[in-house]
Amino acid sequence: MSDLIETARAVADRTAVCPVTIWGYGIGGTLSGLVRASAVLGEPAHADRVAELVEPALSAAPDPADHLIPVEALLALRDARPSAAVDAACSRWVSAVLGAPEAWPGGPRVHRPDLEPWSTTLWVDCMHTDGPGLAALGRPAEAVAYARAYAAVLQRDDGLFHHGYDVAARRGNGVAWGRGQAWALFGLVDTLHAxxxxxxxxxxxxxVTALASHEDGGRWHTVVDDPGSPVEHSVAAYVAWGLRRAVRHGLADASYTAVADRAFAATVGALDDGALVVSEATPVGDHQNYVRRATGVFPWGQAPVLHAVLDRIEEEQHR
Structure with missing residues (x-):
């Protein structure tokens, strides 16, 4: 237990100093992780940091990027800090998500038709925000509808997900981006849990079956089905967190606990003073776009490590 707590403190401290874009893809887990770390580790400064980061944006005017507002993290912040005025931001998110145009009648929503060259692009990244966010705000029917619509066009025949889908050409980009599988995993798990x-x-x-089949000693590659592509540590971190979560909620077979545990061991082994080196933000593109990304320490890499460690601390505490 002491080793886990020491690791959690190191990861939380490194996470707290990561530059965070408000609002940007992949930051929800970072913010909720810091709020959670405050409670588990008894260190209120981490939740204070989250409040400091989001406060200026909570009452901002509507913006095209409002679909990126991490409503689950804001709800967690309000639970920890009841004075946090998150309702207006959550309402802006609902307006942005429900107001996004359908690609075709009954089809998935296109969040940024105003943004070239992505005006006809669906991102798998949106799976971990839209369905779970709608469910968290008491809109279960819309949560399922959105998750189904995205998955119907993004999931490939082999079970993995395209990173992007062009609604004009009606085709996926053909790349099973590693971190994108995590966004699909959390979109499905958190929607189904609700x-x-x-x-x-x-x-x-x-x-889950497809991810397990491409495991490489507790690790996965940045293009999951291309073992020649670089190892992407964030994938293992998200599997360590998300797959264990799926098993705990009865959404994946208990046999996958071993996969999650190997992913956790590989992730902890890759840490350097609480920091996990992962790939930079990655736009939808062709295969070469993914294998040549720069690496560094980013919020979307720290988040799953922090949650995975906190999960295991809480499990130990409740034994």
Missing amino acids: VPDAELAARLDRL
């Missing part, structure tokens, strides 16, 4: 749905459960099972 709202049971047989179709989404089947899609989750296919994704």
